[in-house]
Ligand SMILES: NC(=O)C1=CN([C@@H]2O[C@H](COP(=O)(O)OP(=O)(O)OC[C@H]3O[C@@H](n4cnc5c(N)ncnc54)[C@H](OP(=O)(O)O)[C@@H]3O)[C@@H](O)[C@H]2O)C=CC1
């Protein structure tokens with residue numbers, strides 16, 4: 001019962017006083033009175049009755065469901081995903097605690113909950129007022145962004161942290177430290193990040209107050225990446241902020257990739273917390289091939305424990321990807337069909353209508369296989385194809401993902417089509433569109449692929465013989481990420497003649513549209529209304545923007561929150577990482593060895609025609625065109 005109610009008190013306590021303040025007060029009193037008897041549906045009704053939707057209950061509890069039966073749990077209530085105290089203890093027990101390793105639940109508490117599982121008023125309030133003793137002893141969270149002046153930090157990480165603060169998802173005692181080589185002041189950094197901070201569209205009260213309150217907690221420390229002096233200074237500054245309470249630390253390594261190694265070493269040696277957890281977030285690329293990735297992993301594991309390493313992949317924080325496991329394991333109608341007997345093929349499509357933008361140098365070295373397939377696509381397939389995990393705990397899910405990845409056949413040139421976008425003329429024929437070779441910092445003779453289509457197979461009992469067709473490319477006609485699951489045709493279908501010879505028309509298809517416009521679509525064969533017996537393929541359409549009147553959080557918000565609460569399931573473990581490189585390295589070696597020239601395709605087109613032949617070879621018709 002308590003866990004059902006946590007989001008309620010959490011949500012409502014963390015709300016600021018607004019014009020709804022009185023209502024809010026009444027409401028939270030009411031909720032507390034109901035604490036021992038209320039159930040989540042009852043709570044929901046209460047919210048509805050009081051017309052306390054988004055504005056009064058915050059986005060956390062009764063916010064988004066038009067459906068009358070929201071499930072327990074809230075956006076930033078970790079217990080909604082996993083059991084808070086359990087997760088906390090387990091995730092932390094794998095963490096490196098350099099001295100005085102007090103690993104019981106309370107000492108490794110993030111400050112969200114106490115050992116009874118009930119929430120204390122530890123969440124960041126907009127006025128941030130806590131008395132001195134409380135300040136000294138309460139658990140703290142320090143988040144350091146290394147590479148704080150960079151594009152990723154400015155555009156994604158700081159805005160995500162602000163959104164978490166805005167949604168009441170950060171503990172009361174938190175501080176954000178920016179770190180990079182530039183000699184700038186706290187104020188300079190605050191000014192730099194302000195332009196990208198926005199309040200949620202669906203509840204914008206006190207936006208500027210909240211921004212100021214957030215910015216007050218952002219400070220800056222200059223320092224290098226490979227020499228540790230800066231991090232030693234930072235450690236001192238953190239200690240001043242942390243006081244004598246439990247000190248939890250997160251380091252987000254968002255500096256230039258070449259520096260990752262040195263920085264991780266410096267953090268591990270000089271800036272780990274002595275009394276709480278220390279977690280490091282790593283950005284892509286996760287190595288270059290099997291060998292390089294293994295070297296990096298070994299170096300990291302010599303300094304840190306597996307539980308401290310969070311390899312972040314923003315695609316995995318998208319709503320529909322998180323929903324994959326929910327869809328599969330909480331609906332009776334899907335899981336029994338989720339195998340080779342009923343599924344004909346699965347297509348994962350990652351199509352971008354832009355080029356490499358300003359990342360020519362990085363992209364030319366890595367290419368589409370490392371940039372998109374190695375993590376985005378293989379992780380998506382792993383979640384899609386894994387066996388049911390023992391539980392929703394991160395490690396249980398990661399155990400299943402690694403098995404699928406290890407059962408995946410190594411890719412070979414025979415089952416791959418590579419492409420590269422070339423210069424073209426705009427549709428109105430008015431201007432020339434740059435090709436890949438015209439991009440800044442790209443070698444003029446580059447053979448780096450900007451497109452790949454490939455057929456993957458998982459050699460296990462569930463998926464034997466089912467092609468997983470993947471397509472990823474830049475400079476294509478559409479901008480979308482989709483997973484398409486095509487089912488087999490109905491045996492002895494009574495209506496077969498209505499479909500002629502085109503069996504594809506009679507195929508049920510489940511489409512998970514990750515972006516844009518998140519949606520779950522199910523294609524079913526249906527009778528066209530009327531006196532005749534005409535059939536068509538229609539869509540049962542769960543379009544999120546029609547169904548839920550809430551803003552979908554950015555994936556960085558979800559993933560950073562996962563790091564805070566120690567939920568590892570969306571982050572690649574070292575053995576998963578090794579398994580992905582096993583699949584790709586032979587192919588990458590051959591591409592380099594034989595200097596495989598990619599098939600050129602027009603920017604803004606459908607990609608190389610070879611992709612269609614590849615589909616045909618594996619009995620698949622791309623269903624996204
Ligand atoms: N941007 C994105 O969308 C994505 C980025 N990534 C990864 O995230 C990390 C950060 O990306 P992003 O912010 O775009 O990168 P930036 O190029 O903007 O660089 C980030 C920071 O790294 C430091 N830096 C830049 N060049 C060098 C250099 N030659 N030597 C040492 N330090 C340098 C800079 O800080 P300083 O002031 O100290 O010079 C800069 O603020 C990278 O590792 C990247 O691979 C991964 C996926 C997507």
Ligand SMILES: O=C1O[C@H](COP(=O)(O)O)[C@@H](O)[C@H](O)[C@H]1O
Nearest residue numbers: 284314315352356371372376515
């Ligand atoms: O990780 C990456 O993602 C971007 C696309 O990110 P999105 O959040 O805009 O969908 C992609 O363009 C880039 O190549 C890749 O490294």
